[in-house]
Amino acid sequence: MQLPVLVQSAAVRQAVSDTLCGCPSVCLQGTDVFESRLLDVFLTLLQDQVNAVRMAATQSLRSLAKYLGTAWIRARLLPRLNARLVDRAASTYLQRITVLYAVRDVVTAPACADISDAFLPLLLTSFEDDVPNVQFVAVQAAAAALDAGTLTRAQIAEVHAALLKMGNTSKLDVDVRYFTEIALSKCA
Structure with missing residues (x-):
């Protein structure tokens, strides 16, 4: 537009x-x-x-x-944000990072705790992005969500497993690895 x-x-x-x-x-x-x-x-x-x-x-x-309302966010906005994050050929890494900042702002808001399950897959998918900057922002967003206390135990377990998998990747950027370890410590 x-x-x-x-x-x-x-x-x-x-x-x-x-x-x-x-x-x-x-x-x-x-x-x-x-x-x-x-x-x-x-x-x-x-x-x-x-x-x-x-x-x-x-x-x-x-x-x-x-x-x-969070129902509108889930039904109308989330699919459009997800499309920008998933289709790497049609988006730049800056657009993906912006979506992750948006995800962070939603999942850390207490009023949005009921839709954190809908946004969690966006974070987990971004852990596997090829661009270290995207991984970095995804890990920071996950850490912010863990700090905010808006995730359920099952969601925390999902984040923990994904962070462990990410941390065991040999090609992981040194800064991303450092912040992955910090986020892992918040899962306890």
Whole structure:
């Protein structure tokens, strides 16, 4: 989606991202209104070339969950995020990292604990990414979820097993290995 000329400035895009999903007047009109008017803009901001704009968009996910509900996040947003993460040929590593930051922001929010099971596969899949930066962010997101206490015992066991498998990979980047060990210590 091409943004209007007014939003070509990175500062304007960041301001739009900061206020877009935290705007209760639009979100309170319902999911249909948000989807028809703002969802494409929100998804475009997640792919922005400026990191601050992408991060502002990921941080607004908590507001989306608050106003639109976790059921909407699970049914409508998660499949679109998953598609960006899984299709490595159609996404850049920066887009995959942005999705992982979004996942981190959702799974660490207490209000979103009921949908952490839906986001967990995205993290676990990212442990196997070929790009160390993606693995690094995935491990940090997993550690943040473990710290937040929003994962069940079964989910913690899944994360633990995936981290052990990842840690036993001989080609693992030294920094990723270090943070994998830190995340493993949080599984106890």
